[in-house]
Amino acid sequence: MAHVFISIGSNVDRDRHFRQGLAALISHFPDYVHSDVYESEPVGFSGRNFYNSVFATHTDMALSDLCVLLKQIERDNGRTPQDKKFSPRTLDLDILFYDDMICDTPAQLPRDEITKNAFVLRPLAEIAPEFIHPVQGCSIEDIWQAYDNHTQKLWKVEFSLP
Numbered sequence: 001m002a003h004v005f006i007s008i009g010s011n012v013d014r015d016r017h018f019r020q021g022l023a024a025l026i027s028h029f030p031d032y033v034h035s036d037v038y039e040s041e042p043v044g045f046s047g048r049n050f051y052n053s054v055f056a057t058h059t060d061m062a063l064s065d066l067c068v069l070l071k072q073i074e075r076d077n078g079r080t081p082q083d084k085k086f087s088p089r090t091l092d093l094d095i096l097f098y099d100d101m102i103c104d105t106p107a108q109l110p111r112d113e114i115t116k117n118a119f120v121l122r123p124l125a126e127i128a129p130e131f132i133h134p135v136q137g138c139s140i141e142d143i144w145q146a147y148d149n150h151t152q153k154l155w156k157v158e159f160s161l162p
Contacts, residue, residue, distance in 0.1 A: 001058040002099045004066065005128065007113070007120050009092040010077075011042060011050040017077045018051045021091045024073045029057035035123030037159035040152065043117060047088045051157060052119040054096065056127055063098050067106045070095065096124065100134035110135060115143055118152040 006025065010017040018037070026032060033056045040050050059066065070093040077091035096111045103109050110133060113120045121144050124131075129141035136143060 001060050002063075002101075004057055004059055004098050005096040005124060005131075006055045006057075006070065007052065007092070007094045007096055007111070007123075008055055009050050009052045009094075009119070010089055011048045012078070012088045012090045014048070014051045017090045018053075020077055021073055021093060022053075022055070024076065025055050025057075025093075028069065029055075029059060032057040033127050035126045037157045038119060038123060039155045039157050040119040042088075043119075043152065045088075050089075050119065051159075052123065052154075054120070054123040054127060063095075063101065063103075063109075064106045066095065066098070096120065097131070097134075100132070102134055114140075115147075118147065118154050121147055122154055 008018065008021055010021065035054045037051050037053045040052055042050060061069070074091050074093055079090050094111055094113070095107050095109065096114055098109055101109050114124065114133070115121065115136065125140045125144035129139060131140050132138065133140060133143060
């Protein structure tokens with residue numbers, strides 16, 4: 001069973017899409033850990049603030065099948081393949097880690113955003129502080145402690161799980 005970490009983000013009708021995305025993940029992976037939910041400003045474009053969190057689970061799904069599933073959940077929540085990289089999102093589900101796999105296809109692993117964005121790194125450090133980043137060679141907590149968290153603001157959101 002692979003240990004998988006998935007980031008969840010939404011800034012378009014964010015409460016509804018975030019809840020629906022999380023509920024879909026839980027329906028497929030009932031044995032999970034979920035970080036707190038954080039609000040953050042968009043990075044790379046102007047728009048409404050995001051809700052972000054990280055979902056962790058174990059799966060025997062192949063990486064390619066997991067990618068297909070996450071894209072389907074995004075489409076079920078109004079995401080289209082034509083969406084630009086830095087644009088508003090109904091739902092954004094990204095695999096951060098699939099065990100300690102390093103690859104570029106069918107997904108970039110580990111995901112670059114882990115070390116660049118507080119809205120990914122902070123919730124990841126909350127649920128997996130001892131996990132060793134396979135490229136950086138140090139724990140997620142160590143990466144979080146070294147991160148310049150003054151560049152991106154996060155606010156914890158009161159959020160009850162479905």
